[in-house]
Amino acid sequence: LDASVMHGPTRRAGAVAALEGVCTPSLVARAVMEKTPHHLLVGRGAQDFARAQGFEIDTDLNSEHSRKTWLEWKRRMAAAPEDRTAANQRVTNEMVAEGLIDPQHIYGTINCNGINARGEICGVTTTSGTAWKLPGRVGDSSIFGAGLYVDGEVGAAGSTGRGESNLFSVSSFLIVENMRRGMHPKDAALEAMRRVQQNTVDTSLLNARGLPNFGLNFYALNARGEYAGVSMYPGAHFAVCTENGAETLPSEPLLDDWHDL
Ligand code: GLY
Numbered sequence: 001l002d003a004s005v006m007h008g009p010t011r012r013a014g015a016v017a018a019l020e021g022v023c024t025p026s027l028v029a030r031a032v033m034e035k036t037p038h039h040l041l042v043g044r045g046a047q048d049f050a051r052a053q054g055f056e057i058d059t060d061l062n063s064e065h066s067r068k069t070w071l072e073w074k075r076r077m078a079a080a081p082e083d084r085t086a087a088n089q090r091v092t093n094e095m096v097a098e099g100l101i102d103p104q105h106i107y108g109t110i111n112c113n114g115i116n117a118r119g120e121i122c123g124v125t126t127t128s129g130t131a132w133k134l135p136g137r138v139g140d141s142s143i144f145g146a147g148l149y150v151d152g153e154v155g156a157a158g159s160t161g162r163g164e165s166n167l168f169s170v171s172s173f174l175i176v177e178n179m180r181r182g183m184h185p186k187d188a189a190l191e192a193m194r195r196v197q198q199n200t201v202d203t204s205l206l207n208a209r210g211l212p213n214f215g216l217n218f219y220a221l222n223a224r225g226e227y228a229g230v231s232m233y234p235g236a237h238f239a240v241c242t243e244n245g246a247e248t249l250p251s252e253p254l255l256d257d258w259h260d261l
Contacts (some may be wrong), residue, residue, distance in 0.1 A: 001016070001018075001019045001020070001022065001023075001025040001126075001128055001129065002015075002016065002017045002019070002025065002041075002126075002127050002129055002138055002139060002141040002142035002147075003015060003016055003019075003025035003026040003029040003059075003124065003125065003126035003127065003142060004016075004029055004099055004124070004125050004141060004142045004143070004144060004147060005026060005029045005030050005120045005122070005123070005124045005125075005143060005148075006122065006123050006124075006144065006150035006156070007031055007033065007146055007150070007152075008120055008121035008122055008150050008151065008153075008156070008196075009120045009152050011152065012033050012034075013033055013039050013043075013144060013150075014029045014030055014031070014033025014034070014038075014039060014040075014166075015029050015032060015039060015040040015131070015142040015143075015144065015247055016029050016032060016040070016041050016042065016046040017040060017042040017043075017046070017124060017138040017142040017143075017144060018041070018042050018043045018044070018046070018051065018136055018138055019046040019047055020043075020047055020056040021047060021058045021061065021160075022047070022050045022056070022057060023058065023061055024055070024056050024192075025079070025126055025127075026125075026126035027055070027122050028041075028046065028049070028050045028053070028055060029124070029126070029142070030124075031049070031053045031055055032049070032120045032209045035053065035231075036049070036195075038143070039191075040142065041153075042138070042144050043136075044049075045105045048111060051100050054095070054101035055098055055192065058116075058137025059106075061128075062178045063095065067250070069095070069100060069101060070132070072102060072227075073091060073092070073095065073131075073132055073147070074096070076094070076095075076124050077104075077132075078111075080100050082216070082230045083214040085204050086204055089204065090105075090255070091132075092106065092220045094133065097218030100164075101131075102182060103215075105130070105216075106126065106130065107130050107133050107160060107161055107162070107163075107215075108124070108127060108128050108129075108131075108159035109125065109126070109127035109141055109147075109159075109161070110124075110126055110127070111123070111124070111141075111147070111148065111155070111158030111159060111160055111219050112124050112125075113150070113155075113156035113158060113220075113227075114156075114221075114222040115156075115168070115221060115225055117170075118260065119223055121150055121152055121155060121156050121223060122150060122156070123148050123149075123150045123156040123157075123221075124148065124158075125140075125142075125147040125148040125159070126141065126157045127139065127160075127163075128168045128174065128234065129141070130163060130169065132235075138158060139163020139164065139167065140163035140164075140166040140167040141159075141163065143167060143188070143231070144172075144173075145170045145172055145173035145252035146159070146163075146170050146171065146172055146173075147159050147163065147166065147167075147172060148170035148172055149173045149175070149176045150176075151176050151180070151220045153223060154176050154179050154180045154222065155176055155179045155220065155221050155222035155223050156176070156220070156224060157171070157172040157173075157175035157176050157179075157185075157188075157189065157192075157217065157218060157219065157220040157221070158172055158218070159171060159217060159218050159219070160216075160217045160219075161214065161215045161217045161231075161232070162214040165196050165199070165200060165209070165212070165214060165216055166196065166204070166216060168196075168199055169192065169194060169195050169199050170220060171189075171192040171193075171195070172218075174179070174187075174188075174192045174253065175188045175191075175192045175193065175218060175220050178191055178192065179222050180219065182221075183222035183255070184228070185221060185222050185226055185227055185228040186227060186228035186230060186252055188220055188228075189218040189219075189220045189228055189229075190230050190252065190253075190254055191230075192218060192230075193216065193218060193230055193232060193254040194254060196216060196232070197211070197223050197232070197254065197255070198210070199210055200212045209257070211255055211257075212232055212233070215231065215233060216231070216233075217223040217229065217231045217238070217251060218230045218231075219235050219238055225242075226239060227239075228247060228252060229250075229251035229252065229254050230251055230253075231251040231252070231254070232253065232254055232255060233248075233253050233254075233255055233256075233257070234253040234256065235253075236250070236251040237249060237250055237251060238251055
């Protein structure tokens with residue numbers, strides 16, 4: 001589990017990565033921010049810290065369904081002739097096609113950014129990480145500038161989706177810097193998504209049309225309260241809560257087809 005939090009007014013931040021056994025990693029990240037002089041705790045150290053802070057440590061966070069799905073994935077992977085990356089892609093696609101995996105929940109990340117009436121901005125990103133990862137794998141969610149970035153004067157940005165691709169392009173920092181230069185959150189995030197697409201040249205990450213074969217989403221909010229959700233492909237949504245109440249809105253896609261995962 002990985003999570004990060006950033007608080008604009010105080011310029012404080014906290015994060016945890018490769019934390020096991022705590023189902024609320026964002027609260028542990030907040031405790032890192034509030035109770036330590038550090039920004040990022042990982043692995044065993046993060047778990048020891050969480051325990052000392054009174055968080056319950058669970059030896060297994062799997063549900064019956066997630067364990068069953070994982071065992072089926074493992075069975076198919078063991079019989080796969082390809083290398084791990086290619087096999088994972090094929091097996092995951094097959095399991096999505098067979099309805100065993102919900103394509104919207106391969107990653108399971110949440111980014112939430114907020115601004116209050118005083119214009120104070122904060123953000124949090126929290127995740128169990130991509131499914132089927134190698135032990136020790138850390139994606140983008142706990143990495144400031146990648147899965148989350150907040151500048152109290154400019155705005156906030158965060159991401160969900162394929163963490164490796166976002167980590168490579170450090171997109172949240174790029175989005176906030178684009179907003180600093182005057183871009184609307186939507187344009188700022190679309191430009192960062194274009195950068196991710198340009199950086200995707202590994203053929204194992206491209207579909208038959210030469211386009212990224214993964215999903216990635218950005219969420220951006222500026223200090224004027226303007227916001228946007230941007231995705232690699234159509235079909236993604238994001239939730240907003242304003243003085244008008246809560247709404248779910250479609251994200252703006254960079255690319256227009258999603259034929260071939
Ligand atoms: N974006 C979440 C992850 O890749 O772990």
